[in-house]
Amino acid sequence: MAVTYALIFRFETTFIGNVILVKQRNLPMDYRPLENEEKWIHVWAKEGLNKTQAHSDKPKYYVLEMFPYPSGKLHMGHVRNYTLGDTLARFKRMQGFQVLHPMGYDSLGLPAENAAKAHHIHPETWTLAKIEEMKAQQVRLGFSYDWEKEVVTCLPTYYRWNQWLFLQLYKKGLAYKKKAPVNWCTPCQTVLANEQVEDGKCWRCKTMVTSKELEQWFFKITHYADDLLKGLDMLSGWPEKVRLMQENWIGRSEGVQIYFQVQNKPETLTIFTTRPDTVYGITYMVLAPEHPKVLEWVKDTPYESDALAYIKKAKQKTKIDRTDAKQKKEGMFIGQYAVSPFTNEAVPIWISDYVLMDYAQGAVMAVPAHDARDFEFAKMYNLPMKIVIEGGGGDEAYTQPGVIINSDSYTGMSSLEFKALIALDIEKKGFGKKHVQFRLRDWLLSRQRYWGTPIPIVYCEACGPVPVPESQLPIELPKDVEFKWEGNPLDHSAAFTHTLCPTCGKGARRETDTMDTFVDSSWYFLRYCSPSDATQPFSKNEANAWLPVDQYIGGVEHAVLHLLYARFFTRALRDLGLHDVEEPFQRLLTQGMVIKDGAKMSKSLGNTVDPSVIINAYGADTARLFILFGAPVERDLEWSDTGVEGSFRFLGRVFRLCTEHRDKYALQPNKERELQKQLHKTIQKVTQDIGSFSYNTAISKLMELVNFMYMNGTTQQGVETLVLLLAPFAPFISEELWNCFGYKSSVHKATWPIFDPALTVDDVITMVIQVNGKIRDSLEVSAEITQETLEKAALESEKVQKFLEKHTIIKKIFVPKKLLNIVVKPE
RNA sequence: GCCGGGGUGGCGGAAUUGGUAGACGCGCCGGUCUCAAAAACCGGUGGAGGCGACUCCGUGCCGGUUCGAUUCCGGCCUUCGGCACCA
Numbered sequence: 009m010a011v012t013y014a015l016i017f018r019f020e021t022t023f024i025g026n027v028i029l030v031k032q033r034n035l036p037m038d039y040r041p042l043e044n045e046e047k048w049i050h051v052w053a054k055e056g057l058n059k060t061q062a063h064s065d066k067p068k069y070y071v072l073e074m075f076p077y078p079s080g081k082l083h084m085g086h087v088r089n090y091t092l093g094d095t096l097a098r099f100k101r102m103q104g105f106q107v108l109h110p111m112g113y114d115s116l117g118l119p120a121e122n123a124a125k126a127h128h129i130h131p132e133t134w135t136l137a138k139i140e141e142m143k144a145q146q147v148r149l150g151f152s153y154d155w156e157k158e159v160v161t162c163l164p165t166y167y168r169w170n171q172w173l174f175l176q177l178y179k180k181g182l183a184y185k186k187k188a189p190v191n192w193c194t195p196c197q198t199v200l201a202n203e204q205v206e207d208g209k210c211w212r213c214k215t216m217v218t219s220k221e222l223e224q225w226f227f228k229i230t231h232y233a234d235d236l237l238k239g240l241d242m243l244s245g246w247p248e249k250v251r252l253m254q255e256n257w258i259g260r261s262e263g264v265q266i267y268f269q270v271q272n273k274p275e276t277l278t279i280f281t282t283r284p285d286t287v288y289g290i291t292y293m294v295l296a297p298e299h300p301k302v303l304e305w306v307k308d309t310p311y312e313s314d315a316l317a318y319i320k321k322a323k324q325k326t327k328i329d330r331t332d333a334k335q336k337k338e339g340m341f342i343g344q345y346a347v348s349p350f351t352n353e354a355v356p357i358w359i360s361d362y363v364l365m366d367y368a369q370g371a372v373m374a375v376p377a378h379d380a381r382d383f384e385f386a387k388m389y390n391l392p393m394k395i396v397i398e399g400g401g402g403d404e405a406y407t408q409p410g411v412i413i414n415s416d417s418y419t420g421m422s423s424l425e426f427k428a429l430i431a432l433d434i435e436k437k438g439f440g441k442k443h444v445q446f447r448l449r450d451w452l453l454s455r456q457r458y459w460g461t462p463i464p465i466v467y468c469e470a471c472g473p474v475p476v477p478e479s480q481l482p483i484e485l486p487k488d489v490e491f492k493w494e495g496n497p498l499d500h501s502a503a504f505t506h507t508l509c510p511t512c513g514k515g516a517r518r519e520t521d522t523m524d525t526f527v528d529s530s531w532y533f534l535r536y537c538s539p540s541d542a543t544q545p546f547s548k549n550e551a552n553a554w555l556p557v558d559q560y561i562g563g564v565e566h567a568v569l570h571l572l573y574a575r576f577f578t579r580a581l582r583d584l585g586l587h588d589v590e591e592p593f594q595r596l597l598t599q600g601m602v603i604k605d606g607a608k609m610s611k612s613l614g615n616t617v618d619p620s621v622i623i624n625a626y627g628a629d630t631a632r633l634f635i636l637f638g639a640p641v642e643r644d645l646e647w648s649d650t651g652v653e654g655s656f657r658f659l660g661r662v663f664r665l666c667t668e669h670r671d672k673y674a675l676q677p678n679k680e681r682e683l684q685k686q687l688h689k690t691i692q693k694v695t696q697d698i699g700s701f702s703y704n705t706a707i708s709k710l711m712e713l714v715n716f717m718y719m720n721g722t723t724q725q726g727v728e729t730l731v732l733l734l735a736p737f738a739p740f741i742s743e744e745l746w747n748c749f750g751y752k753s754s755v756h757k758a759t760w761p762i763f764d765p766a767l768t769v770d771d772v773i774t775m776v777i778q779v780n781g782k783i784r785d786s787l788e789v790s791a792e793i794t795q796e797t798l799e800k801a802a803l804e805s806e807k808v809q810k811f812l813e814k815h816t817i818i819k820k821i822f823v824p825k826k827l828l829n830i831v832v833k834p835e
Numbered sequence: 836g837c838c839g840g841g842g843u844g845g846c847g848g849a850a851u852u853g854g855u856a857g858a859c860g861c862g863c864c865g866g867u868c869u870c871a872a873a874a875a876c877c878g879g880u881g882g883a884g885g886c887g888a889c890u891c892c893g894u895g896c897c898g899g900u901u902c903g904a905u906u907c908c909g910g911c912c913u914u915c916g917g918c919a920c921c922a
Contacts (some may be wrong), residue, residue, distance in 0.1 A: 133865050247918080249839055256838070256918060263922080281922060294922090333836080333920045362920045372922045380836090381920050447921050567917080637860070638847065641842095646847065650861050658860085664875085705849070708859035715859090718876080744869095774857050781903040782857060807889095821902055831902045 030168035039663035045740040049147060057754055058152040061106040063553060069105040070554050071097040072533055072593075074562030074570070075112045075159070078118065080138035084602035084609060084635075084647065085563065091620055091632045092599055092641055092703070093561045094151045099698045101152075102760040108554050109152060110536040112159030113139050115386035116167070121459040124491045131459045132487075135162050145620060149628045149697045150739045152756070159535050161528040167461040168482030168533065169545035170527050173577075175464055175475050178582050182228045183453075185473065188366075189298075190452060191322075192220035197495035199224070217331075217441065219323060225463060225521060226450040229576045233258055233446040236575055245595030247642070247797045248565045257568045259447025264431050266373065266440035268346040271354050275301065277346050280445055284434065285427040288415035288676025289375040289396035291386070292356045293346045294339065296363040296370035297322040302342065305357070309343035315359065322361040330361055337362045337385045344408050349439040350416070360385065363399045368445050379476050380405045434545040451573065453524045458489060458497040460522025468509035468516040477510050483518070529570050530577035533557055533592060551587040556594045564598035566714040571596070597701060600644040602635075609647070617647055628655040629738035636703040636737055659741050661714055662734065666727045668743045675721040684767055687729050691763035694733050703737070710734060724749075732761050776827040777802045795822040802828055 052058065073093040076086055090111075097109040113135075120131035126217075127134070146153070158428065170739050176182040189198045195215050199222065210654060229236075237258045240251045263282035270277055277293065295302055297319040306315040318340055322330075331337065339360025347354050362381060363372055376386035377393040383405035386393055393400075396414050400406035409423045434440045454463070460482045465477035476483060486504040489497045498504055498520040509516040537550035571593070578592040601608050604615040622631045634655040639645040665673055675683060690713045697706035710733060717726060728749060735742035735755045748757035770791055775798060777785040785807040789798060799820060802808050808830070815832035822828050 247840095247919090253838065253917060259921065261921075279922080283922080332921065335920085337920075360920095362922095364921065367921045374922090379922075381922075384920090445921080564916085640848080643848095646860070648847070651847070654860055660875090704847090705859080708849075711859055774855075778854085778903075781854095781901090786855065819902070823854055827903090829854080829902055 011481065020789070031662055035442065039660040039741070041629055041643065041659070041740065042624070044744050045148075045150070045627050045629070048740050048743050049150070052152075052754070053755070054574055054755075057756060058154050060108050060110075060449045061159060062155045064106060066104060066106040068108070068110045068554060069097075069100045070376045070559075071100065072110070072536075072557045072560050074560070074566065075114050075491075075529070075532060076142065077117060077119070078113045078115050078135060078138040078142050079413040082142060082149075082619050084617055087149065087564070087631060088602055088635050088645065089561060090125055090151050091635050092597065093559070093700075094739075095632075095636065095703060095736045096701075097152055098739060098756060099760070101756065102732070102735065102758060104759070108157070108536065108700060109154065110157035110159070110539075111143075111151070111153040111155075112532060112536070113142070113161065114155075114525065114529055114532075115139060115160055115162035116456065116460050116528060117192060118459070120162075121457060121491070124459075128491075130487065130586060132485075140601065141374040141745055143707050145623075148623060149619075149632065150314040152739070157536050157539050159532050159539050161532065162459070164484050165540075165542070166306060167528070169531075169535070170461040171464040171476070171481050171483060173531065173545060173581070174523070174527075175478060175481075177580060178465075178475055180580075180584070181224060182231060182400060182707075184228065185223055187221055187223050188226075188452070189219045189221050190224060191217045192222070192629075193217050193418065195494075199452070199454065203572075206420060217411045218740075219325065224452055224454040226452055227576070229451045229573070230372075230446060230448055232576055232579050233448050234260070234444070235579060236572065237449075239575065239579075239591055242591060243593075243596070246593075247564075247596065247598055250564065250571065250596060250598060252718055254572055257572065261445045262446070263443060263445060264434055264440055265369070265443045266349070266434060268348065270305070270357070271347055273305065273344070277301070277357070277371055278369045278440075279371045279373050280443060283375065283378065283411065284423050284430045285423040285428065285429075286375040286396055287348070287350050287373070288418075289394040289400075290348055290350075290355055290373045291376060291392045291394055291773060292358055292374045294358045294360050294363050294372050294374050294382075294385070295342075296365035297359050297368045299359070302359055305344045306342045311341060311343045314340060315342055315691070319357065322450065325361065330364065336379070337388060339385065339389070341442065348354055349437070356391075358389075359751040366449060367447070374381045375407065377401065378405055378407055379685060380407060451524075451526075451576075453527060455524055456489070456496040456520075456665070457522055458485065460525060461527065462498070462504075463519045463521050463523060465519040466507055466509060466516045468512060469520065470514060471509055471511045471516075473519075474509055480510070496522075498522070501572060526570060526573050529575045531581065533560075533574070534578075534587065537708075545586070548587055552589065555587065555589040559595045559597065560593040561597045561599060563601075567598070585787050598642060600639065600642055601634055602645050602647060604647040606646075619670065626652060627740065628654045629659055629740045633659065633707065633738050637707045638704070641701045658714070661718070662730065663741060663745070665714060665717055665722065666731065667748060673717065673721050675723050675726070678820060679720045682718075683720065683726055685770070686713055687726060688763040688767040690733065691729065691761045692765075692768055695760070695763070698736065707737060729761050731755060732758055750805050773825055775825075777805060778827055778829040780831060782811075784808050784811055795820075795828070798822065798828050802830065 022241045071093050073089050083705045093109065099108050101107050103268055115135045120135045122135045124131045161167060174183055193200055193215060200217060242250055242252060243251060261282050263280055265278055265280050265283045266284070266287070267276040271512050279293070302315070302319065306312050327388050337360055339358050341356050341358050344357045345354035346357055362385070363370060374382040374385070376382040376391060377395045377400040378397055385391070394414065395401050396412060397406060397410040398413055399408060399410045411427050412418050412421045412423055418430065421429070431442050435442060456516050462485060464481065464483055466474050466476055468474055478649065486498070486501045488503070489501050491497055493500055505518050505520060507516050507518045508514065530698060531545065534546040534551050534555065537554045538547040541547055572591050578589060581587060582589060603609065604617065607613055607615060619631060630652060634652045635645065637655060638648065638651055690709050693709040694706045697703065697709070710730070713730060731745045732755065739756060742755045746758070773791045774786050775793070776783055777787060785799070785802070787801055787805070789801065812830070812832060814835050816835055818831045818833055820828060820830050
């Protein structure tokens with residue numbers, strides 16, 4: 009950092025022999041962020057500058073950044089996230105909005121528990137200490153959060169409302185328990201969400217995850233599947249990419265359920281298909297190995313023992329293996345036949361693990377000639393194929409539309425027409441019904457972990473599962489828990505597990521599963537509106553007044569998970585009557601990552617840059633400015649040490665321009681008009697660019713203005729406008745300079761400058777003269793010049809004449825304020 | 836395999852109702868100041884050719900539309916993400 013410090017303190021070095029003498033130059037007016045920034049933090053706090061204003065007739069604006077997990081130290085990704093939001097919040101305040109800009113901590117979850125195990129420290133002690141560390145850095149960076157709105161999810165004052173909301177959803181049937189196969193990590197003794205499984209391995213201990221049947225709690229997000237999908241259309245302020253990801257995740261498929269009679273059995277087999285136009289091509293059926301009828305149907309057949317072995321094998325496979333399209337398909341015949349209601353033919357029933365039990369009925373009709381998966385399976389086991397659409401019969405399945413063949417009276421129709429017709433006929437004849445199937449699964453919220461919200465359910469021998477009465481909330485996490493055992497510490501706490509049944513009063517056992525921490529983040533943006541309310545999760549009035557979040561900012565990694573869960577919760581809570589909002593986030597910005605040497609910053613790669621090192625060397629304003637200037641907000645930002653110095657240098661230029669001797673930068677004679685034009689153009693550009701998140705070009709415009717002022721001088725009004733425009737980006741230096749100008753009130757309370765469109769217009773412009781589309785000259789002319797006048801001037805230009813010799817002019821194209829193109833051809 | 840976003844100087848990036856490609860910053864080169872350096876300030880900087888005025892080439896590749904294409908259309912290449920046996 010030696011180089012850096014030389015920059016900051018501007019050492020003067022003298023060489024005498026080989027002894028280097030270093031002394032600090034006495035430049036009282038120079039830019040010293042490290043001496044000034046801390047001062048303003050205290051002034052702002054004292055004056056309550058960042059407090060949210062009470063409701064008034066001002067329009068509201070809710071700016072929100074995704075709250076962090078408190079690991080203790082901010083990384084550059086956080087700094088970028090919060091800087092983007094803070095700049096917008098400050099801009100909106102200056103524009104006269106009442107702004108809600110809160111921060112909190114998503115503070116339940118595994119790391120704290122792991123720390124507890126490793127360092128023998130209670131998760132709460134660890135977490136609260138980390139929050140303080142992190143908050144100190146956020147304050148130091150000058151983020152204008154209203155700390156009175158802070159929300160900390162690991163406190164009972166917050167998570168009691170998780171429990172309360174769970175109970176409301178439970179009453180409505182939107183929270184339920186069922187046995188389900190889940191990702192289980194044996195060493196960690198807990199289930200893992202899909203996102204915590206990487207390449208089939210536990211992200212923490214790198215052990216292969218297995219599948220296990222467990223009684224688990226789920227939220228019925230599928231109840232809102234269609235609504236969540238339709239709602240995406242309204243989210244024009246969201247990136248197309250995120251909307252598509254959610255659309256794919258929800259996975260709506262229109263099709264038909266068809267019932268097949270099982271030969272010599274009383275039951276029918278129901279399947280779902282999106283291709284009813286291929287029903288005449290069915291040659292066999294496939295069930296998932298876990299299909300509830302398989303055991304019954306294979307019983308007492310010669311296939312029984314093989315089938316049992318196969319089912320066992322399939323169940324041991326992980327979900328990751330199961331759904332890997334690259335693996336070879338395996339399966340077997342189970343000795344039964346299904347009768348096609350269309351042809352009355354009996355086709356064999358097989359089982360195979362390429363059919364998944366948790367999608368639709370866990371059973372498919374196989375049409376190998378027209379489905380790639382069935383084709384592969386049929387080839388392997390030499391199953392017959394029937395071509396029912398013209399074009400089939402090649403070395404792969406023909407899955408395109410076409411002309412229907414071999415399909416009774418339907419032969420000759422187009423498959424698209426037939427698809428609609430057969431669905432109606434199926435319903436008419438009672439063979440089945442139209443059905444919409446979603447890929448979205450219910451949200452598994454159980455976790456076998458201590459550091460989460462206890463699920464408010466009690467198990468009673470006599471009464472079964474009983475919800476805990478609201479009056480008994482919160483169910484707090486016990487403090488006297490040891491973290492020496494494997495598995496969930498709550499299971500070892502007698503004080504916690506032993507309880508009384510709320511219904512019959514007899515001894516009962518408390519649920520020890522805790523909630524997924526995504527529950528916390530699914531409604532925290534509502535809690536910010538009334539964070540200290542002790543009587544309800546949030547005030548309906550406050551929520552209705554502030555929501556939706558006008559601008560949400562965060563990483564794209566939450567595109568499906570958090571952002572989908574939050575949309576679900578918002579709808580569910582609205583339907584509980586708790587507020588009246590449909591979509592929680594009006595506009596969404598997914599920021600790019602901060603990278604170094606072409607890769608994401610990470611400890612394992614050793615390419616991280618610690619924000620506090622940058623702050624301590626250059627100050628918060630420089631860190632903020634570089635992060636905003638370095639790249640467009642949605643793209644990755646490549647970290648550059650020299651780029652940071654460039655930002656620091658710019659702030660130094662601004663500082664000197666505003667503070668050094670007035671006549672040094674006095675406006676040169678006859679430049680008033682030009683300065684006014686520059687100022688108004690800059691106001692226009694910066695205002696527009698902040699509105700469209702083009703922070704990098706807004707800053708470049710400010711740099712141009714500063715360059716102009718260095719060249720032509722400036723006025724007091726000029727530097728004051730500059731400082732106002734800089735304030736959202738670099739709040740400290742702006743405040744310092746504003747104070748130097750003699751203002752007693754904060755620059756952040758000042759009004760955003762307004763531009764006069766008339767003053768941004770150029771009266772003299774450069775017009776380009778082209779010959780056959782190639783630029784041959786450019787002329788400084790009046791902006792109002794007519795085609796006639798310009799043509800005359802152009803034809804007088806020697807540069808142009810050169811290219812007109814021995815040519816005939818065919819036509820002339822005149823674009824006002826842009827160019828004149830003379831089209832010629834050789835004589 | 837499917838879906839989506841990118842490819843512009845040495846680098847980060849500007850500019851698209853089609854109209855001066857390379858704003859701004861970094862780096863580099865030169866100048867002023869200095870005994871010297873740093874800092875600061877000023878100037879230059881896409882490539883090739885030419886002493887020069889200038890000329891030609893140039894926005895991933897190939898074609899098309901147009902007076903004119905980084906921008907629009909068709910076909911590729913490449914890269915980064917997401918999803919991936921969902922019937």
